[in-house]
Amino acid sequence: xxxxxxxxxxxAPTFKASGKLEKLYPIFEAxxxxxxxxxxxxxxxxHIRDSVDVKRVMILVVIALIPCYIFGAMNVGYQMxxxxxxxxxxxxxxxxxxxxxxxxxxxxxxxxxxxELLFAVVRRHPVSEGFLVxxxxxxxVMPPTIPLWQVAVATTFGIVIxxxxxxxxxxxxxxxxxxxxxxxxFTYPGRIxxxxxxxxxxxxYSGATxxxxxxAELSQDAVTLLDSVTQFDFSWINLFMGWIPGSIGETSTxxxxxxxxxxxxxxxxxxxxxxxxxxxxxxxxxxTNFMAEITGSTNTMLTLPAHYHLVMGGFAFSVAFMATxxxxxxxxxxxxxxxxxxIGGLTVIIRSINPAYPEGAMLAILLxxxxxxxxxxxxxxxxxxxxxxxxxx
Amino acid sequence: MNHIIIRKGHxxxxxxxxxxxxxxxxxxxxxxxxxxxxxxxxPKLLVNEGDTVQIGSPLFFDKAKPNVKWASPxxxxxxxIQFGARRIIEKIEIKVDGxxxxxxxxxxxxxxxxxxxxxxxxxxxEANLFPLIRQRPFNKVANPKNFPRxxxxxxxxxAPLSVDLDPVIESEKAAFQAGVTALSKLTDxxxxxxxxxxxxxxxxxxxxxxxxxxxxxxxxQIHQSKPIKPGEIIWSVNAQHVITLGxxxxxxxxxxxxxxxxxxxxxxxxxxxxAKVGARIGSLILNQDLSEPTRLISGNVLTGQTVEVDNFLxxxxxxxxxxxxxxxxxxxxxxxxxxxxxxxxxTNTFLTFGEKLFNFNTAQNGELRAxxxxxxxxNVLPMDVYPNALYRAILAQDIEEMExxxxxxxxxxxxxxxxxxxxxxxxxxxxxxxxxxxLEAEG
Numbered sequence: 001x002x003x004x005x006x007x008x009x010x011x012a013p014t015f016k017a018s019g020k021l022e023k024l025y026p027i028f029e030a031x032x033x034x035x036x037x038x039x040x041x042x043x044x045x046x047h048i049r050d051s052v053d054v055k056r057v058m059i060l061v062v063i064a065l066i067p068c069y070i071f072g073a074m075n076v077g078y079q080m081x082x083x084x085x086x087x088x089x090x091x092x093x094x095x096x097x098x099x100x101x102x103x104x105x106x107x108x109x110x111x112x113x114x115x116e117l118l119f120a121v122v123r124r125h126p127v128s129e130g131f132l133v134x135x136x137x138x139x140x141v142m143p144p145t146i147p148l149w150q151v152a153v154a155t156t157f158g159i160v161i162x163x164x165x166x167x168x169x170x171x172x173x174x175x176x177x178x179x180x181x182x183x184x185x186f187t188y189p190g191r192i193x194x195x196x197x198x199x200x201x202x203x204x205y206s207g208a209t210x211x212x213x214x215x216a217e218l219s220q221d222a223v224t225l226l227d228s229v230t231q232f233d234f235s236w237i238n239l240f241m242g243w244i245p246g247s248i249g250e251t252s253t254x255x256x257x258x259x260x261x262x263x264x265x266x267x268x269x270x271x272x273x274x275x276x277x278x279x280x281x282x283x284x285x286x287x288t289n290f291m292a293e294i295t296g297s298t299n300t301m302l303t304l305p306a307h308y309h310l311v312m313g314g315f316a317f318s319v320a321f322m323a324t325x326x327x328x329x330x331x332x333x334x335x336x337x338x339x340x341x342x343i344g345g346l347t348v349i350i351r352s353i354n355p356a357y358p359e360g361a362m363l364a365i366l367l368x369x370x371x372x373x374x375x376x377x378x379x380x381x382x383x384x385x386x387x388x389x390x391x392x393x
Numbered sequence: 394m395n396h397i398i399i400r401k402g403h404x405x406x407x408x409x410x411x412x413x414x415x416x417x418x419x420x421x422x423x424x425x426x427x428x429x430x431x432x433x434x435x436p437k438l439l440v441n442e443g444d445t446v447q448i449g450s451p452l453f454f455d456k457a458k459p460n461v462k463w464a465s466p467x468x469x470x471x472x473x474i475q476f477g478a479r480r481i482i483e484k485i486e487i488k489v490d491g492x493x494x495x496x497x498x499x500x501x502x503x504x505x506x507x508x509x510x511x512x513x514x515x516x517x518x519e520a521n522l523f524p525l526i527r528q529r530p531f532n533k534v535a536n537p538k539n540f541p542r543x544x545x546x547x548x549x550x551x552a553p554l555s556v557d558l559d560p561v562i563e564s565e566k567a568a569f570q571a572g573v574t575a576l577s578k579l580t581d582x583x584x585x586x587x588x589x590x591x592x593x594x595x596x597x598x599x600x601x602x603x604x605x606x607x608x609x610x611x612x613x614q615i616h617q618s619k620p621i622k623p624g625e626i627i628w629s630v631n632a633q634h635v636i637t638l639g640x641x642x643x644x645x646x647x648x649x650x651x652x653x654x655x656x657x658x659x660x661x662x663x664x665x666x667x668a669k670v671g672a673r674i675g676s677l678i679l680n681q682d683l684s685e686p687t688r689l690i691s692g693n694v695l696t697g698q699t700v701e702v703d704n705f706l707x708x709x710x711x712x713x714x715x716x717x718x719x720x721x722x723x724x725x726x727x728x729x730x731x732x733x734x735x736x737x738x739x740t741n742t743f744l745t746f747g748e749k750l751f752n753f754n755t756a757q758n759g760e761l762r763a764x765x766x767x768x769x770x771x772n773v774l775p776m777d778v779y780p781n782a783l784y785r786a787i788l789a790q791d792i793e794e795m796e797x798x799x800x801x802x803x804x805x806x807x808x809x810x811x812x813x814x815x816x817x818x819x820x821x822x823x824x825x826x827x828x829x830x831x832l833e834a835e836g
Binding site (some may be wrong): 001004005024033034035036037038039040041042044045046047048049050051052053054055056057059060126128167168169170171266267269270326327331332333376379380383384386387388390391 | 405407563576591612620622623626654688690696697699708714716718720721722724725726736737738739740741742743753754755756757758759760762763764765766767768769771772777778781782797798799809810812813814815816817818820821822
């Protein structure tokens with residue numbers, strides 16, 4: 001790779017101060033340091049440094065998403081075949097699915113990169129690797145039927161409003177990928193509200209999503225109802241495996257778990273947030289089940305047990321990859337537990353008690369993003385109080 | 394006996410571990426003290442170029458505390474006094490010639506035990522060794538007018554590639570005990586000695602500590618046993634300097650020799666040598682092959698200062714670290730699996746479980762970014778302090794909040810590991826120091 005290094009070294013002066021393309025330095029710098037690790041040395045402080053950097057952190061998140069991508073492509077292909085009433089092999093599914101989702105990925109990355117680079121050049125800050133993760137997440141939370149222009153608009157909104165207006169990665173309040181999805185959710189609810197299935201198929205092909213099934217019926221048992229669906233296999237194990245229609249990356253709890261465990265082991269994602277969310281979800285689901293029993297409510301969603309909540313809709317995906325985003329979540333360990341528990345609990349509340357949207361994880365996380373600093377505030381006040389008591393002794 | 398277990402922290406597996414056997418090297422031809430390196434001290438010279446000095450004779454004093462003077466570590470003549478910008482005294486260099494030292498009163502251990510505060514304090518001041526005592530908060534030279542709550546001595550070094558203090562204290566037990574006894578007169582509280590294993594000591598409270606770096610930092614030991622409160626002052630003395638003080642009382646003279654490790658991935662012959670305080674770096678690394686580009690550091694790799702061969706060992710330093718200064722730029726380095734000698738991470742983001750010791754170089758391994766809070770700081774800071782919140786309070790220059798968050802209990806050396814492990818490459822230690830300076834300026 002010496003030839004590439006030589007080329008970069010040769011054109012470097014053009015981008016340095018008083019070079020012809022000085023303004024485009026952030027773009028050159030980003031290309032240079034993505035291709036070759038930075039040659040920067042320590043100046044002050046510790047003379048030696050850990051090998052991990054933000055680039056590594058971000059690229060590992062992208063790597064953790066690869067299983068979801070591969071499964072997502074296969075599932076999209078499979079759902080197409082089901083819709084058309086054909087049988088197909090795994091390879092055919094993968095090929096057909098990849099053909100569907102690659103344009104979405106390409107559009108997300110192209111529009112994301114455009115805005116990130118534009119802001120880097122105009123605002124003269126280095127290109128932040130965070131946009132890689134945002135752009136990798138956005139296609140996974142999009143239905144395969146999404147029009148490409150909507151992907152571009154959503155990515156633009158997510159990157160610009162969700163992140164750049166705050167000053168870039170590290171300063172944002174809301175998770176940019178979720179902002180992108182929420183934007184579509186509220187502006188084009190017909191396509192992305194989560195009550196109709198998203199599968200590429202013949203025109204007019206449709207059906208109810210797993211979450212919409214119990215939401216649509218009164219005074220029934222949710223699990224029996226799901227088992228009685230004939231169009232799709234909504235058994236627990238199939239919901240867990242993910243061979244159901246849905247957004248590209250969110251259906252397979254199994255492969256999401258693989259990515260989540262990887263992120264938790266590397267220490268990039270906080271296991272406390274994930275554990276808290278599962279705890280909150282379980283607790284709240286137990287409460288709604290109990291309520292359904294004692295109040296005799298006609299709301300079927302109240303009877304949905306926790307293990308179904310866990311594998312349905314976007315909960316697993318959002319908790320593993322969105323809630324654990326370190327910047328927009330709580331920053332203290334205690335705060336992360338509370339933040340996670342609330343996300344889990346709110347997801348169930350929005351799903352079962354709010355009749356407008358069958359899906360609740362996205363809104364729960366966005367809401368908790370807004371409250372993360374407040375949670376941290378109370379945790380830190382606790383620390384300050386302890387200290388003040390000690391000082392007073 | 395109090396036992397402290399430190400769970401957060403990290404022992405960096407850096408190559409070039411020094412043999413603890415003491416190697417003799419030829420003495421340094423010149424030694425120097427750099428007055429500008431002492432925090433908050435306004436130095437005023439007591440010698441001129443060409444003056445002859447003895448070991449222990451005063452070189453300069455602090456205008457704010459005129460009885461605090463610095464002793465010459467060598468006998469000889471003042472070769473140069475180098476001034477920097479605005480007449481800052483860069484260094485006082487002494488050409489070594491002979492080993493005459495100023496003799497003072499000799500104390501038997503009984504005399505030492507029955508002595509009072511004034512006697513001991515005056516003896517240390519008149520021997521010009523008071524600067525060996527530092528104070529917390531702010532980690533600066535202590536003020537003899539203060540009455541410290543306690544005096545803390547760390548008898549364990551956990552910093553990378555440092556001198557193993559156990560055998561040193563063992564072999565100088567009498568002097569160490571004398572130093573501890575003398576120091577115990579200076580406080581109404583305790584002399585708290587923290588060590589790895591239990592130790593028989595009189596006139597001191599001994600506590601043990603286990604766990605990774607920064608367990609050996611006195612700031613952590615204070616925080617874990619009896620945290621400092623506003624208005625309180627704690628003194629601390631390096632274990633090797635306690636021996637120096639002990640010898641002052643037992644022999645009546647200043648013995649400026651301490652053990653220094655010469656170590657690090659760039660050291661071809663990592664070893665421990667006996668050297669004078671302020672020895673010339675060049676004299677300490679005579680038997681190291683430095684044909685590769687290396688960075689010399691006075692002090693440890695986390696908190697030391699970059700030096701050249703012609704510079705001198707820092708006053709409080711007891712190691713010279715040598716790291717490689719060659720930084721290569723691997724293609725697609727961010728995707729590297731990492732099972733090599735160069736990728737080292739506290740996090741599990743590289744597969745480096747198999748390797749034992751790593752050849753660190755001066756690579757920053759990334760560019761400066763906004764903070765991405767993945768607990769990199771919290772995992773290596775064994776304090777009941779939220780570094781993230783404190784960092785932001787300092788950036789916001791919010792003095793009140795800094796104090797509430799425990800600024801007074803912190804010192805930059807305790808946060809050095811945070812800078813080491815930070816994925817955003819933020820120099821947390823420097824920011825902590827800025828915060829302390831702000832707080833001190835505020836009064």
